[in-house]
Amino acid sequence: MKIYTYYEDINFKVQNPLVNIWKKSWENQGFEAIVLGRADAEEHDFYGEFVSRLEKLHLDIIEKPIQPYGMSCYLRWLAYANTLDSNSFVSDYDVINVKLPSNQSLPNRLMFYDNCCPCFASGTSKLFMQFCFDILNISERNLIDLKNKKIEPWYHDQEFIVNNENEFKNLDYVTMDNRDPMQRLIQQYEHKNPFIENNSKVLHFSHGSIGHAKENFPELKDENSDELRVSLINDALK
Numbered sequence: 590m591k592i593y594t595y596y597e598d599i600n601f602k603v604q605n606p607l608v609n610i611w612k613k614s615w616e617n618q619g620f621e622a623i624v625l626g627r628a629d630a631e632e633h634d635f636y637g638e639f640v641s642r643l644e645k646l647h648l649d650i651i652e653k654p655i656q657p658y659g660m661s662c663y664l665r666w667l668a669y670a671n672t673l674d675s676n677s678f679v680s681d682y683d684v685i686n687v688k689l690p691s692n693q694s695l696p697n698r699l700m701f702y703d704n705c706c707p708c709f710a711s712g713t714s715k716l717f718m719q720f721c722f723d724i725l726n727i728s729e730r731n732l733i734d735l736k737n738k739k740i741e742p743w744y745h746d747q748e749f750i751v752n753n754e755n756e757f758k759n760l761d762y763v764t765m766d767n768r769d770p771m772q773r774l775i776q777q778y779e780h781k782n783p784f785i786e787n788n789s790k791v792l793h794f795s796h797g798s799i800g801h802a803k804e805n806f807p808e809l810k811d812e813n814s815d816e817l818r819v820s821l822i823n824d825a826l827k
Contacts, residue, residue, distance in 0.1 A: 590691040591621045592678040595629075595665030599657045602815040604682075610822055611682040617826075619691035620678075627661070629668035635721065639667055642725050650728075650735045650744045662707075662745040663724065670718035679717075681708040681793070684775065685822055689790040696764060702774045704767045705750045708793050709775045716762055723760065727753050778821065780806055792825060794818050 592615050596608050608624060615622040630636055643663050647655035669679050676695045699712040699720055712720075724746065728735065731753055740748055750757055758765050766773050771784060775791040780802035785792070799818045803809045809817060 590619070590677070590693060591623060591673075591675065592680060593623045593625055593669060593673065594680055594682045594684075595625050595661070595668055596682060597627050597657070597661040597664075599661055601658075603819055606819050607822075608682045610819065610826075611680075611685060614686040614822075614826060618686050618689055620686070623672075624682075625665070625668040625672055627664060627668075629672050630664040633667050633671040635718075636667060639663070639721060639725070642729070646725070646728050646732070647744050649732060650740060651742070653743075656743070659743050659745045662747075663721075666717050666721050666724070666746070669712075670714050670721060673712075673714040673717065676711065676713050678709070678711045680710070683794045683818070683822075684709050685792050685794060685825065687789055687792055687825055689774070698764045699762055701750075701763070701765045702791075703770075703793065704765055704773075705747065705754060706793075707746050707750060708795070709791065719762060723757070724749055727756055731756070778802075778825070780809070780821070786825075794822050 594608070594611055596604065598604065612622040612624065640660070643660065644655055647653070647659065665679075676697070678693075678695070695711045699716040700710060701707060702709045702711070728744075728749060735744070735752060738752060740752060744752075757763065770776055775793055776785055776789045778792045778794045778798040779785045796814070799814050799821070802821070803812065803814065803817070
């Protein structure tokens with residue numbers, strides 16, 4: 590079974606170590622882990638129109654140009670649409686496989702495994718392409734309402750899902766796992782949480798989870814957040 594992630598050099602610290610750890614964690618459980626990049630999105634015929642409409646939407650809604658990180662959040666979906674040859678998992682590269690085996694059965698729908706957070710999903714090329722279309726069409730249709738919400742400080746893919754949730758979750762090709770977080774396939778990392786340590790199969794080492802660890806554990810508060818994230822991931826994989 591395949592899993593894909595998307596990587597662009599956007600001047601974030603320790604990106605390369607995270608990508609390498611991500612790849613190793615999934616390969617150790619029998620997955621074929623594949624790293625895509627901007628070139629995989631640029632190869633798609635829809636790339637130019639996709640970027641142009643996204644730039645206009647962000648400027649209309651936020652009144653500021655979209656930054657490289659935000660654009661990369663959107664372009665990953667087009668890269669998946671351009672590349673996937675089968676129903677596959679896709680994830681952020683801080684979504685780490687602790688003990689999920691590769692013999693998984695995937696739904697024939699676009700599946701988001703962490704409710705409105707798009708960090709871990711599965712689908713086919715066709716489904717990811719439809720998602721790209723709907724990002725644009727739904728946002729453009731709801732433009733006035735989105736502007737009135739005064740969304741800050743950006744409008745990325747997660748903000749798209751959150752701020753258009755009622756319409757998005759009712760699309761006939763989408764499923765969102767909105768169960769209690771502890772019942773989902775993926776959990777947010779929680780430092781020294783026994784359930785997380787003993788039962789989780791897939792962990793999301795998000796910026797928020799690292800910040801929470803530093804706030805609640807005095808011995809971590811002076812650690813560099815980027816280096817701490819790598820260290821905590823390595824500890825979880827031991």
